[in-house]
Amino acid sequence: MKGFKYYIGTVTIFSTMIFSLVSCSSDDDDEYLGNWVDRSVFDGSPRSGTSTFTIGNIGYSGVGYDGDDYLTSLWAYDMDGDFWSQKADFIGSARNAAVGFQIDGTGYIGSGYDGLDELGDFFSYNPNSNSWQAIASLPSTARRSAIAFGMNGFGYFGTGYDGENDRKDFWKYDPNSDSWSELVGFGGDKRRAATTFTIGDQVYLGTGVSNGIYLNDFWAFDAATESWTKKLDLDEEDDYSIARSNAVGFTLNGYGYIACGLSGGTLGSVWQYDPSTDDWELKTSFEGTTRQDGVAFSNGSRAVVGLGRTGSLYLDDLYEFLPFDEYDDED
Numbered sequence: 001m002k003g004f005k006y007y008i009g010t011v012t013i014f015s016t017m018i019f020s021l022v023s024c025s026s027d028d029d030d031e032y033l034g035n036w037v038d039r040s041v042f043d044g045s046p047r048s049g050t051s052t053f054t055i056g057n058i059g060y061s062g063v064g065y066d067g068d069d070y071l072t073s074l075w076a077y078d079m080d081g082d083f084w085s086q087k088a089d090f091i092g093s094a095r096n097a098a099v100g101f102q103i104d105g106t107g108y109i110g111s112g113y114d115g116l117d118e119l120g121d122f123f124s125y126n127p128n129s130n131s132w133q134a135i136a137s138l139p140s141t142a143r144r145s146a147i148a149f150g151m152n153g154f155g156y157f158g159t160g161y162d163g164e165n166d167r168k169d170f171w172k173y174d175p176n177s178d179s180w181s182e183l184v185g186f187g188g189d190k191r192r193a194a195t196t197f198t199i200g201d202q203v204y205l206g207t208g209v210s211n212g213i214y215l216n217d218f219w220a221f222d223a224a225t226e227s228w229t230k231k232l233d234l235d236e237e238d239d240y241s242i243a244r245s246n247a248v249g250f251t252l253n254g255y256g257y258i259a260c261g262l263s264g265g266t267l268g269s270v271w272q273y274d275p276s277t278d279d280w281e282l283k284t285s286f287e288g289t290t291r292q293d294g295v296a297f298s299n300g301s302r303a304v305v306g307l308g309r310t311g312s313l314y315l316d317d318l319y320e321f322l323p324f325d326e327y328d329d330e331d
Helices: none
Strands: 035-038 051-055 058-062 074-078 083-087 099-103 106-113 118-126 131-135 147-151 154-158 170-174 179-183 195-199 202-206 218-222 227-230 248-252 255-262 266-274 279-283 295-298 303-306 318-322
Touching: 051 106, 051 295, 058 295, 099 154, 106 147, 106 154, 147 195, 147 202, 195 255, 248 295, 248 303, 255 303
Parallel strands: 051 099, 099 147, 195 248
Antiparallel strands: 035 318, 051 058, 058 074, 074 083, 099 106, 106 118, 118 131, 147 154, 154 170, 170 179, 195 202, 202 218, 218 227, 248 255, 255 266, 266 279, 295 303, 303 318
16 A cells, blocks of 8 residues: 555544554655565455464464454465465464464464463474474463564563463473473563564564553563573663554564554554664554554565554555665555
């Protein structure tokens, strides 16, 4: 949808309206680098709160909620061919707000919310056989809106909401022993609906909400030492407006990105993180409708963002981000 650009701001949702757009003149956005290019619309029904993992050049999106039903379907997006294909359904109960991650070419989905209860079960997906199997459940409080990532042959899981309280505990999954162990040392705030991205052997964690407050602390996890280091806050000296929840995070060519999300209303702003300077730069806003609970697939050199929802409108569009290209309203 060229010709409209979306900035940090709120979307006012009325019960009698499906959605509204926050738009600004594209001239204002021209000062920022970055271009968004339309990619293949999602083949399934529009949805949000899906769980994702990327294996090679294939991004996988499973489970979620479409406004009527909690889902079990799994879809794969081929970055090279720009097409979607449906895969074997998730074998656990239908859910949204679950986590997804990959370890050495195997995908994982677990935790989440089924409309009644928070969940703590986990499942692995083999892309070669297109099959699922149950693995060890989380030996802690079931929860939704947590974060997870794979690194150095292990999976890591933490934060989230357990139905009564926000969490800040972290757990490590060993696929060889099919077992979980608790980690210590995260000094950040409790939170739900946070965002992560991975650069090298560092995983960066930030954003999220707790007790109605959007959080500004920002952390780096060193996989070699399994220790956390506090970085500059996301509102350092009021230079940034990055705080939000329900955003997407991804990595491109050594930089980290946080895009879209929720802060009073849905957002379309995109921020780029430089780990060498611990600094952020505002990029061209997301091309489509502002949104929360979207998906991001990245293989390190390419990234696409889409799906999610704005109020009661569930979305199925997809855009590729070219962070150092000039904005082009014709592509």
